[in-house]
Structures are given as structure tokens and as C-alpha cells.
Amino acid sequence: RYHGKGVQKAVNNVNNILSGALRGFDITNQSKVDQCMLELDGTENKSVLGANAILGVSLACAHAAAKTSNQFLFQYLSDKNTITLPMPMMNILNGGSHADNSVDIQEFMIVPLGAKTFSEALRMGTEIFHNLKKVLQSKNLTTSVGDEGGFAPDLNSNTEAIEIILNAIEKTNLKPGEDIGIALDVAASELYKNDLYNLYSENKQLESEEMVDYLGELIKKYPIISIEDGLHEDDWSGWKYFTEKHGNQIQIVGDDLTVTNIHRLNKAIEQKSMNAILIKLNQIGTVTETIQAVSTARNAGFGVIISHRSGETEDTTIADLSVAMGMGQIKTGSLSRTDRVCKYNQLLRIEDFLGSKSKFSDKTIFPLNK
Numbered sequence: 296r297y298h299g300k301g302v303q304k305a306v307n308n309v310n311n312i313l314s315g316a317l318r319g320f321d322i323t324n325q326s327k328v329d330q331c332m333l334e335l336d337g338t339e340n341k342s343v344l345g346a347n348a349i350l351g352v353s354l355a356c357a358h359a360a361a362k363t364s365n366q367f368l369f370q371y372l373s374d375k376n377t378i379t380l381p382m383p384m385m386n387i388l389n390g391g392s393h394a395d396n397s398v399d400i401q402e403f404m405i406v407p408l409g410a411k412t413f414s415e416a417l418r419m420g421t422e423i424f425h426n427l428k429k430v431l432q433s434k435n436l437t438t439s440v441g442d443e444g445g446f447a448p449d450l451n452s453n454t455e456a457i458e459i460i461l462n463a464i465e466k467t468n469l470k471p472g473e474d475i476g477i478a479l480d481v482a483a484s485e486l487y488k489n490d491l492y493n494l495y496s497e498n499k500q501l502e503s504e505e506m507v508d509y510l511g512e513l514i515k516k517y518p519i520i521s522i523e524d525g526l527h528e529d530d531w532s533g534w535k536y537f538t539e540k541h542g543n544q545i546q547i548v549g550d551d552l553t554v555t556n557i558h559r560l561n562k563a564i565e566q567k568s569m570n571a572i573l574i575k576l577n578q579i580g581t582v583t584e585t586i587q588a589v590s591t592a593r594n595a596g597f598g599v600i601i602s603h604r605s606g607e608t609e610d611t612t613i614a615d616l617s618v619a620m621g622m623g624q625i626k627t628g629s630l631s632r633t634d635r636v637c638k639y640n641q642l643l644r645i646e647d648f649l650g651s652k653s654k655f656s657d658k659t660i661f662p663l664n665k
């Protein structure tokens with residue numbers, strides 16, 4: 296069924312096991328609900344009941360509790376002091392395994408550093424996205440989109456992708472580096488074959504240190520403020536070296552390195568492998584553990600970015616959670632495809648609801664000493 300991706304097993308586990316085990320629980324006691332499911336499953340990676348089943352119930356409790364108390368989910372989950380709208384990282388050009396094009400780097404994102412409010416940030420991003428379409432059309436490049444709704448043209452190099460985006464930023468009368476920063480998700484684990492980083496579009500095979508040099512050149516040449524998964528998920532020495540060299544210039548984000556796993560996060564903190572973490576609810580599997588991972592990262596002084604997945608639904612929980620915990624940043628794709636845009640729309644609703652009380656994360660969240 297569904298090429299092995301059907302969810303009947305997860306649904307059965309919810310209906311036959313979890314609903315019985317949790318009957319009579321107070322849904323406002325999220326940590327007790329989540330703890331009960333973890334104990335029932337009993338495995339490190341939730342393999343008995345399945346993370347899909349467990350996360351589904353965990354989220355359902357949070358949503359039901361918010362509804363019962365007549366609140367937005369973000370209000371219900373927040374401690375009032377933390378409520379802040381996140382800076383969006385908008386993935387407007389897709390490559391790597393998210394697109395069928397020749398570009399190696401998976402995500403090219405724009406970050407509206409100059410925006411004063413979330414809605415202004417969203418407007419800037421949208422205008423750039425549509426100008427990018429015009430730039431691509433003028434070069435006879437395809438304007439079809441990849442998995443996360445960014446354009447997916449065939450280009451001759453990764454730097455060409457950055458140049459084209461800079462072009463679209465300038466066409467929008469915005470200043471790269473001042474109004475708009477560039478963020479990359481290299482997803483380098485996908486490029487790692489035979490102990491080398493393979494940049495196919497540029498015909499380069501690089502050792503770990505050479506890969507750091509390659510990224511260092513990009514940082515020097517372009518207004519890059521954040522790089523995610525610049526190195527392979529098990530290249531711990533490479534990560535340490537990269538952070539030593541560039542960790543005070545830009546944000547260095549672990550996604551595949553840490554997979555929202557507390558043990559891998561603790562190792563990354565200990566080894567100073569990165570300075571920010573990507574948080575994905577369905578990697579860790581409960582609301583309570585997500586909140587714990589965010590707190591652990593924060594206590595280490597790390598930046599926190601909540602994230603969608605390349606395969607997504609129209610669920611908007613991450614929008615509310617980002618505001619509730621004042622995470623600072625959200626990564627939820629481009630300005631097209633309803634599964635991406637619905638998160639932005641929810642953030643607009645929250646901003647509108649908060650009115651003059653709404654706060655927005657500004658560029659001081661980035662460790663920028665370029």
C-alpha cells in the first residue's frame with residue numbers, strides 16, 4: 296500500500312493500544328501523556344508503536360487541550376514571556392534530492408534580515424520569489440518547482456544559483472546582506488560517496504577539509520548568514536573544524552547531524568560541532584521531547600529553527616510552536632504549494648491576533664561577524 300508508506304499500522308496502534316492506555320488521562324498534562332506512550336513503547340526509537348502513532352496522539356492532545364480552553368495553540372503552549380514571531384528562512388530554489396535538476400546543494404533560502412515584522416518579512420520574500428521567476432524566464436530556464444515549492448532549474452554550478460537569487464533580490468530593490476541574507480542547506484550526507492563530497496555540477500570531489508574550504512569561499516564571497524548540514528552526518532571532526540573556523544561568522548545548523556536526538560545534540564554541544572539546531576517534531580516524536588530538545592539547545596546558547604519536512608501536510612502546528620517558544624526562526628519552504636504557505640498564513644493570523652503586542656525576531660539572533 297502507498298509504496299510502503301501507508302499508515303494503517305499506525306492508525307491501528309492508536310485505535311487499539313494508545314486510546315485504551317490513555318483513557319481517563321488529563322489531556323492538559325502533556326508530559327504525563329507523552330511519558331505513558333514512551334513507557335508503553337519501551338524502545339529508544341519508538342519502533343514498537345511507531346513515531347507516527349505516538350506523535351499523532353501527542354499533537355492531538357495539545358490541539359484538543361487548546362480548543363477546550365478556547366485558545367490558539369500558541370497561547371496554550373506558551374509561557375507568556377516567550378511569545379515571538381519567527382524569522383522565516385524561505386527556500387526559493389531547490390536542488391539535491393528535493394529536485395530533478397543539476398544543482399547539488401539542496402536548499403537556497405532567503406532571510407529578510409531588514410524586516411521589522413513577520414508580515415513585512417513575508418512580503419519581501421514573496422516579491423523576491425516572483426522576481427526570481429522573471430529572472431529565470433529571461434534566461435529561458437524552467438520555472439517548475441521542487442518538493443518544497445522553490446524553483447528547480449538546471450544550472451551549471453551551485454554559485455550560479457546564488458548569483459541568480461542575488462539578481463532577484465536586487466530586482467526587488469532590496470540590498471543583499473543588509474535587507475536579505477542567504478541561507479543554505481547543503482544536505483551534505485546526500486553528496487557523500489566513497490569518503491568524498493561530490494559536487495557533481497561543478498565536477499568536484501572534496502575531502503572533508505576541502506569541503507570546509509569550499510564553504511568558506513562561499514561565505515567570503517556571498518552574503519551567507521547560515522549553513523545547514525555543510526558536512527556529512529558522521530563527519531564529527533569536519534563539523535568541529537567548520538565551527539571553529541566559521542562559527543562566529545555565520546550560523547552553523549545541524550539537521551542530519553543531530554536529527555532532533557538528545558544524545559546527538561549533547562555530543563554536538565560537548566564537541567562544539569555547531570551553533571544552531573534544526574528541530575523536527577517527527578524526528579523526535581512527542582511534544583514534550585521537542586520542548587526538551589529546544590531547552591537543551593537554548594541552554595547551550597544555540598540558535599533554534601523549527602522545521603517542516605520535504606514531505607508535508609497542511610498541518611500548521613510548527614507555526615504555533617515557533618511562536619509559543621519564541622524559537623526565533625522557522626524553515627517552512629517557499630512561497631508556493633499550500634503545504635508550505637499554510638504555515639505562513641497561520642503566522643499571519645497569529646500576528647494579526649496579537650496586534651500591537653506582537654514581537655518579531657530580528658537579525659540579532661544570528662552570530663554575524665562578517
Ligand code: PGA
Nearest residue numbers: 480482550603604605606
Ligand atoms: P527532509 O528535508 O524533510 O527531506 O529531511 C528537509 C531538510 O533537510 O531540512
Ligand code: ZN
Nearest residue numbers: 480523524550
Ligand atoms: Zn536539512
